[in-house]
Amino acid sequence: MPYIDQLNRKLQITETPKRIISLVPSQTELLVDLGLETSIVGVTKFCVHPKHLKKTKTVVGGTKQINIEKIKALKPDIILCNKEENTKEIIDELESTAPVHVSDIYNLEDCFELIEMYGSIFKVEAKASEIITKIKNDRKQFQEKITVKQQPKVAYFIWKNPWMVSASNTFIDYMLYEAGFKNVFENDQRYPEIELSSSKLKEADIIFLSSEPFPFKDKHILELQSRFPQQTIKIVDGEMFSWYGSRLQQAFKYFESLHSIK
Template structure:
């Protein structure tokens, strides 16, 4: 007997029949659907769903991840809605569930959770071969990340996502789990709030060895590297936020990226900015 297809709420899903009409409210999962060969089944997406760019230009937008236009979704008559516990508002999803027959709820918290996403989407939409290929790619990426972490001493980092107020990520986030895979331990150590504001006078900042400035949601630039180093006296470097925070099909590429970066900055003489 095959294993049941369960989403993040424990809802059981079955193979879609007919011609699915999918609305995705999650940028990472819109990209995953396209990687699975389902671009022609997408009928709606958010304005933040931007990859793959050329493919998505023809797909209607239905607002943002937090401000979905419910009536715009209704007009598209979707059979399936893809949402995420962190990225979408519960009240909006409940309103959409009143007329969308199938709502797929996701909540990946670490790189390995993507295996479940591949199986879930592959099983629902009949793309198991494509899902298996993504699984193999992620297995290789996780192995590379683990080897990188094992070959270097752990390093404590501060991963910044916003400025004014300065904000970081806690160890309870998917981003922190991606960084931990290559041996970067995020501070502050408290798991709540998940996206804490930073007081540059906090005693725990003395433990930070490196500051990582994400390219999203705040677009940090070169000028911010020197600013951050002046604030905390630690080396700062820019990182690609999409590789660190986008799950789904981008997870393998993200782990490869972080493993390469971790090894590069560990080499003597490498300049990291700041």
């Protein structure tokens, strides 16, 4: 049966896949929450949820570098990738091994579509629908609780040396808006390198330091606080802003805490 992924690529899948390799951490977690843990045979070294998974599955590399021989030896029925996380070269190389499904995520509708796709491909439609419904309900409840008339302006750092922020045309920027914030770098593209002298940083009410991909710590708060004494500087859980899939079931409760909503 032909399936279409989020790049409109056709996949020929004759039977429900029973041996899955996931090269995307958030999608690995989604598979587990869909009840498919026993079908997962290969993951990346960054697939940290659930914590025990890497001890029971074969680690086939990272998201940008893979061990193609390990992947072939696992005889997968399907390989799950993402346009941003995995390179085109990796996807092209894998296609001779098994059907490759590629996600492409910019907003919540894309997330819901991906969850539905997995529900259909792996015949877990009911569980997929349950996850989507919970996310939509949490989102609605969050929006009803937010009473902030003006969105706080934020800068969202993802890297140091060089300093990099998340700007427009990214899932993080979209989730900042969903969380009730306004990105001061919304007119820039993707993940620009910036100088700490940037005038836009002075516009921010809050400076967020993401817990990933760069592991910002308290010492980095102190480093920036000396330069920006008027701004609130906070380390935030990067998974809540950048992981799509079932992690979104936790996101809106977390966003609520960032606004200190009683």
